[in-house]
Amino acid sequence: MITFCTSKLYYFLKPAIPWPIRIRARRLLADHLRKQIRNSWPILPSSAKPPKGWPGWPNSKQFAFVVTHDVEGVRGLARCRKLADLDQALGIRSAFNFVPEGEYRVPDTIRAKLDQDGFEVGIHDLHHDGSLYRSSRHFSEQAPRINRYLNAWVASGFRSGFMFHNLDWVHRLNMLYDSSTFDTDPFEPQPDGVGTIFPFWVQDGDRKGYVELPYTLPQDFTLFVLLKERTIDLWTQKLDWVASHGGMALVIVHPDYISFDGKPNDSEYPADLYKRLLKYVISRYGDICWVALPREVATYAAQFRPSLVPSTYT
Numbered sequence: 001m002i003t004f005c006t007s008k009l010y011y012f013l014k015p016a017i018p019w020p021i022r023i024r025a026r027r028l029l030a031d032h033l034r035k036q037i038r039n040s041w042p043i044l045p046s047s048a049k050p051p052k053g054w055p056g057w058p059n060s061k062q063f064a065f066v067v068t069h070d071v072e073g074v075r076g077l078a079r080c081r082k083l084a085d086l087d088q089a090l091g092i093r094s095a096f097n098f099v100p101e102g103e104y105r106v107p108d109t110i111r112a113k114l115d116q117d118g119f120e121v122g123i124h125d126l127h128h129d130g131s132l133y134r135s136s137r138h139f140s141e142q143a144p145r146i147n148r149y150l151n152a153w154v155a156s157g158f159r160s161g162f163m164f165h166n167l168d169w170v171h172r173l174n175m176l177y178d179s180s181t182f183d184t185d186p187f188e189p190q191p192d193g194v195g196t197i198f199p200f201w202v203q204d205g206d207r208k209g210y211v212e213l214p215y216t217l218p219q220d221f222t223l224f225v226l227l228k229e230r231t232i233d234l235w236t237q238k239l240d241w242v243a244s245h246g247g248m249a250l251v252i253v254h255p256d257y258i259s260f261d262g263k264p265n266d267s268e269y270p271a272d273l274y275k276r277l278l279k280y281v282i283s284r285y286g287d288i289c290w291v292a293l294p295r296e297v298a299t300y301a302a303q304f305r306p307s308l309v310p311s312t313y314t
C-alpha cells in the first residue's frame with residue numbers, strides 16, 4: 001500500500017513521468033490491491049452505522065443521492081457544458097468543483113450559467129498538483145487564497161486534489177462543508193477512510209465547525225480507467241447497499257475522463273456508463289431518494305451536527 005510519504009514523492013516526480021508509464025504502474029498496483037480488499041471495498045460493512053445524533057433524511061426519504069464533478073484540467077473544462085446538459089436532461093442537479101489556479105482559469109460565464117441552471121459551484125484544491133497538504137505551514141499559507149475564491153465564487157464546499165485530507169487543518173477554510181474523504185477507498189494515495197456513509201459534523205473546539213461529506217460510491221476513474229470495468233455493476237451494488245442502510249450515495253464523476261464522442265481513449269470511458277447510473281437511480285429509487293446538491297445535504301446536516309464520537313476518525 002502506498003504510504004502518505006511515498007505519495008508525496010510520487011506527486012513531486014509525477015510531471016516527469018509519462019502518462020502511459022504512470023497509468024500502467026497504477027493499474028498493476030490496483031490489480032494487486034484489489035485481491036486483498038474484498039472485505040472492505042467497495043463495501044465496508046461497519047460504515048453503515050449512523051453517526052450519533054443522525055436524524056434521518058428530510059421528508060422521510062430513505063437515502064440521499066449526490067452527484068459531484070471535479071474538473072481536473074482543460075479537457076474537463078471543455079466538457080462541462082455537455083456533462084451539465086446530460087445531468088439536466090435527466091432532471092439531476094450536481095456540483096461542479098473547479099480548480100482556481102490549476103491548468104485552466106474558469107470563465108465567469110461558465111460559473112454564472114451553472115448557477116443560473118441550478119447547479120452548484122465548488123472549489124477543488126488550489127493548484128491541483130498534490131502540494132496543498134505538504135505541511136501544516138504550507139496549508140496555512142494557501143488557506144487565505146482558497147478562502148478568497150470561496151468568497152468570490154459564493155461557494156459552500158471544498159474538495160482537495162487527490163483526496164488528501166486532514167480534518168483539523170480544514171478548519172482554516174471558511175466553508176460549509178468539506179468533501180475530501182470517503183468511507184472506503186484503498187486506491188487513493190492517502191487511503192485512510194472515515195468509515196461512514198453518512199454526513200458528519202467536525203467541531204473545532206468550542207468555536208465553529210463544518211460538515212464532512214465523504215464520497216461513498218467508487219470514483220469513475222478508479223472503476224473505468226484504473227480497473228477497466230466495462231459495466232456499472234460495482235456502482236449499483238454499492239448504491240443498493242447504501243440505499244438499504246439509509247446512507248448518502250455520493251459520487252464523483254470527472255468530465256476529463258468521459259468520452260462523449262463514442263471513441264474513448266485509454267484514459268476515458270463512454271458517457272453512456274454514467275448515464276446508466278443516473279437512469280438506474282431514477283427508475284429504481286425515484287420516489288424514495290433525495291437527489292440533492294452537496295450544499296443542501298450539508299445545510300441539513302449542520303442543523304443536527306451528527307457526530308462520529310466516539311470517533312473512528314480524528
Ligand SMILES: [Zn+2]
Pocket residue numbers: 070071072124128160161162
Ligand atoms: Zn481532482
